[in-house]
Amino acid sequence: MTETPTPAPPRPRAKQRPATVGLKRFVFHLVLIAAAMVMIYPLLWMLSASLKPIDEIFADPGLLPSSWEWGNYAEGWNALPHPFEKYIWNSMLIVAGSILGNLVSCSMAAYAFARLRFPMRGMLFAVMLGTIMLPIHVVIIPQYILFNNLGWVDTFWPLIVPKLLATDAFFVFLMVQFIRGLPKELDEAASIDGCGYWGTYLRVIMPLCMPALATTAIFTFIWTWNDFYSQLIYLRDVDLQTVPLALRLFMDSTGTTNWGALFAMSIVALGPIFGFFLAGQRYLVRGIATTGIK
Amino acid sequence: MQSSNPSGVSRRTLAKAGIFGAASAPLLAACGNGDGGGGAEGDGELDFWWWGSDPRHEYTQKIIEAFLAKNDGVTIKPSPNEFDAYWDALNVSVSGNNAPDVLQQDERYLRDYADKNALLALDDIGIDLSNIDEAAIKAGQLNGETYGIATGLNSLCLMVNPVLLEASGVAMPDDKAWTWDDFKQFVIDVTNGGDAIGNSGISFNNESLFNVFARQKGESLYTPEGELGFSEATMNEWWQMVIDLRDAGATPGASQIVEAYAAGQDQAPLATGTGVTEFYWTNQVGAIQKVLGGDLVLLRIPGESAGTQPGMYLKSAMFWSIARSTSDQEAAAKLVDFLLNDDASIDLMLGDRGLPSNTAQRDRVLPMLPPDQALAADFIAALTPDLVEGPPVPPVGAGGVADIMLGLYETLLFDQTSVEETTAGFIEQTNAAIGA
Numbered sequence: 001m002t003e004t005p006t007p008a009p010p011r012p013r014a015k016q017r018p019a020t021v022g023l024k025r026f027v028f029h030l031v032l033i034a035a036a037m038v039m040i041y042p043l044l045w046m047l048s049a050s051l052k053p054i055d056e057i058f059a060d061p062g063l064l065p066s067s068w069e070w071g072n073y074a075e076g077w078n079a080l081p082h083p084f085e086k087y088i089w090n091s092m093l094i095v096a097g098s099i100l101g102n103l104v105s106c107s108m109a110a111y112a113f114a115r116l117r118f119p120m121r122g123m124l125f126a127v128m129l130g131t132i133m134l135p136i137h138v139v140i141i142p143q144y145i146l147f148n149n150l151g152w153v154d155t156f157w158p159l160i161v162p163k164l165l166a167t168d169a170f171f172v173f174l175m176v177q178f179i180r181g182l183p184k185e186l187d188e189a190a191s192i193d194g195c196g197y198w199g200t201y202l203r204v205i206m207p208l209c210m211p212a213l214a215t216t217a218i219f220t221f222i223w224t225w226n227d228f229y230s231q232l233i234y235l236r237d238v239d240l241q242t243v244p245l246a247l248r249l250f251m252d253s254t255g256t257t258n259w260g261a262l263f264a265m266s267i268v269a270l271g272p273i274f275g276f277f278l279a280g281q282r283y284l285v286r287g288i289a290t291t292g293i294k
Numbered sequence: 295m296q297s298s299n300p301s302g303v304s305r306r307t308l309a310k311a312g313i314f315g316a317a318s319a320p321l322l323a324a325c326g327n328g329d330g331g332g333g334a335e336g337d338g339e340l341d342f343w344w345w346g347s348d349p350r351h352e353y354t355q356k357i358i359e360a361f362l363a364k365n366d367g368v369t370i371k372p373s374p375n376e377f378d379a380y381w382d383a384l385n386v387s388v389s390g391n392n393a394p395d396v397l398q399q400d401e402r403y404l405r406d407y408a409d410k411n412a413l414l415a416l417d418d419i420g421i422d423l424s425n426i427d428e429a430a431i432k433a434g435q436l437n438g439e440t441y442g443i444a445t446g447l448n449s450l451c452l453m454v455n456p457v458l459l460e461a462s463g464v465a466m467p468d469d470k471a472w473t474w475d476d477f478k479q480f481v482i483d484v485t486n487g488g489d490a491i492g493n494s495g496i497s498f499n500n501e502s503l504f505n506v507f508a509r510q511k512g513e514s515l516y517t518p519e520g521e522l523g524f525s526e527a528t529m530n531e532w533w534q535m536v537i538d539l540r541d542a543g544a545t546p547g548a549s550q551i552v553e554a555y556a557a558g559q560d561q562a563p564l565a566t567g568t569g570v571t572e573f574y575w576t577n578q579v580g581a582i583q584k585v586l587g588g589d590l591v592l593l594r595i596p597g598e599s600a601g602t603q604p605g606m607y608l609k610s611a612m613f614w615s616i617a618r619s620t621s622d623q624e625a626a627a628k629l630v631d632f633l634l635n636d637d638a639s640i641d642l643m644l645g646d647r648g649l650p651s652n653t654a655q656r657d658r659v660l661p662m663l664p665p666d667q668a669l670a671a672d673f674i675a676a677l678t679p680d681l682v683e684g685p686p687v688p689p690v691g692a693g694g695v696a697d698i699m700l701g702l703y704e705t706l707l708f709d710q711t712s713v714e715e716t717t718a719g720f721i722e723q724t725n726a727a728i729g730a
Contacts, residue, residue: 054584141389229382233387249376251376
C-alpha cells in the first residue's frame with residue numbers, strides 16, 4: 001500500500017545502433033562526471049583541508065596534504081568545552097523531537113485541510129500559507145520574549161514545542177497536496193466500514209502518505225541539523241549547545257582559528273546528515289514526484 | 295522549496311531586525327526591574343558571555359573554575375561564542391530583557407548598548423580600578439560613567455614578512471622616522487624587487503587606520519561630541535594614496551583585494567606568504583604567524599613623527615561590562631574584579647585579550663608571555679611613551695561605519711567613484727549612521 005498508483009508512461013524504444021550509441025553514452029558520461037567533479041570539489045577540498053597542517057591549508061591549493069594530520073580529528077573532538085559527541089547528542093535530541101513533532105502535527109493539520117469541511121477553511125488555509133512568507137525577523141523578538149517569560153530560554157523546548165503545533169507551514173502544504181491526490185473513494189469506503197475521522201486518518205490516509213511523511217522527516221532532519229540562528233538565540237548554556245554552534249566556537253575573525261580542527265569536525269558533522277539522506281533518498285524522490293511540487 | 299528553510303536567512307538582516315526590536319529594550323528593562331539594578335540581595339547566578347575561538351574558551355573555563363573555588367554561593371553559566379554570532383545573540387537577548395550578567399563588549403558597540411540603558415555603570419560597585427591604566431578606563435567612559443573596563447590593549451601596526459622583504463632586496467625602513475610618502479615608495483620598491491605583492495590593500499578601509507592618519511594631522515575620525523572630526527582634504531589625500539598604490543601595481547587588482555578581504559585574515563596575502571606587508575592589530579600577529587608558518591616584524595604606522603602629533607593610539611581590545619538588569623550585582627562585580635585583577639585570572643589570560651590593562655599585572659606577566667604575545671607586548675611598550683591621548687568612544691551607530699567604508703572603498707577600487715565622490719559619500723553615509 002505504500003506505492004501510489006502512478007502508471008509509468010510507455011517508453012519509446014530507440015533503434016539499436018551499438019557503436020554510435022556507445023560513443024554518445026561515453027561522451028555523455030564524461031561530461032556528467034566532469035560536472036560532478038566540479039560540484040564535489042569543495043567537499044573534497046574540505047576533506048583534504050581537514051587532514052592538512054594549518055600553514056598548508058590556504059597556502060597550497062592542491063588536494064594532497066604533504067603530511068597526513070589525523071591529529072586534527074582528535075584535537076577538534078576535544079578542543080571545545082565539551083567533547084564533540086556531546087554536541088552531536090544535543091543536536092540529535094532536537095532533531096528527533098522536531099521530526100516527531102512535525103510528522104504528527106503537520107499530518108493532522110494537512111488531513112484537516114485536505115479532507116474535512118469546516119467554517120473558514122479557505123481563509124485559514126491562506127493564513128497558514130501566509131506564514132511561509134512571514135520573515136523570521138518579524139517574529140523573533142516577540143517569540144524570544146514569550147519563551148523567556150515561560151522560562152524556556154536555555155532549554156530545548158523553544159526549538160521542539162513549536163513543531164508540535166504544525167508551525168512548519170511548508171510541510172503542511174506538502175502533505176495537503178499529497179492527500180488531495182489520494183482517491184476520495186478510499187475515505188468513503190473506510191467510512192462505510194465504520195471508520196470515523198480518526199480511523200480514516202490513521203488507517204487509510206497515513207499509510208498512503210508514507211512518501212510525504214518521509215520527505216517531511218528528511219527535510220526536518222536537514223534543516224534542523226543545519227539550523228544555526230534559532231539554536232544560537234535559545235541555547236546559550238555551553239552544556240546545551242549543538243553541532244552548528246560548536247563549529248562556530250572554532251572561529252575567531254580577528255584571532256586564531258583552528259582551521260584543521262574546524263574542517264575535521266565539519267566532516268564529522270556531515271556524517272549523520274549524509275547517512276540519513278542516503279537511507280531516505282528514494283522516499284525523498286518519490287515524495288517530491290508524487291506531491292505535485294517539482 | 296528552500297523558501298521555508300529556517301536556516302536560510304542571512305544573519306546580517308537578522309541582526310538588523312534585532313537592533314530594530316532592541317529599541318523597546320529600555321522600556322522592557324524598566325518593567326522588569328523597578329530600581330534598574332539587581333539590588334544587594336542577588337541570587338548568585340551569573341550568565342557570563344564572551345566571544346573568541348577555542349583556546350580562549352578553554353582558558354576562560356579555567357578562570358571561571360578558579361573564581362568559583364574562591365566564591366561560594368555563586369554559580370556561573372558560561373556561554374562562549376564567535377564574534378558575529380555573539381552580537382546577533384546579544385541583540386536578541388537584550389531586546390528580550392534577558393541580558394547576560396557579565397559580558398565582553400567591543401568599542402564599536404559599547405555606546406550602543408550603554409545608550410539603550412542595557413549596561414550598568416561600574417564606578418562604585420566594588421571593582422578595584424586602582425591599578426587599571428587610566429587610558430584604558432577612559433576608553434570605556436561615557437558622560438563621566440564607566441560602562442566598560444578594557445581587558446587589555448592593542449595597537450595597529452604594519453606587519454612585514456622579513457623573508458620576502460629580504461628577497462626583494464629592499465632594506466627594512468626606520469619606522470620612527472618614515473612618512474606616508476616613504477611608505478608608498480617602500481611598497482612600490484618591494485613589489486618591483488620581488489615576486490610578492492608589496493601590500494595586500496585590505497586595510498585601507500579600516501576606519502581605525504584612517505583615524506591614525508587623521509590624528510597625525512591634528513584631526514580625528516570622531517569628535518568627543520560624536521560627530522565626524524576630519525576635513526575632506528584629509529580623506530581625499532587618503533584615497534589618493536590608495537589609488538596611487540593601485541596604479542603603481544603595488545597592491546593587487548580591485549577584484550583580488552575584494553576577494554582577499556572577504557576571505558578573512560587567514561587567507562589574505564600576508565598569511566599565505568604572497569604579500570610582504572599589511573596593517574593589522576598587534577593581537578592578530580600570533581594567528582597570522584601560525585598560518586604563515588614564519589615570523590613577522592611589527593613596524594609603526596608611517597607618518598608618526600612627520601605630522602602635527604602622533605596618530606597611533608592604544609585601543610582597548612575588548613571591555614568587560616555588566617548588564618543593568620543583572621540578578622546579582624555584587625557577584626557580577628566580583629567576577630569582573632577577578633577577571634581584571636586576580637593573579638590566577640591573568641596567569642591564564644596572559645595577552646590573549648590584549649596586553650593586560652592592569653599595569654601591575656602587565657609588568658608581572660610580561661616575562662611569561664609566549665613569543666607572539668611578547669612581540670606585540672614589546673612593540674606596545676616601546677610605543678607607549680611616544681603616544682598622546684587616545685580618541686573618544688565612537689558614537690552610536692559606529693558599528694556600521696566599517697561596512698560603509700568597505701563599500702565605498704570597493705567602488706573606488708573599481709573606478710566607479712572618484713576620490714572626491716568617495717569622501718563625500720563617506721561623510722554623508724556616516725553622518726546618517728551616527729545621526730550627526
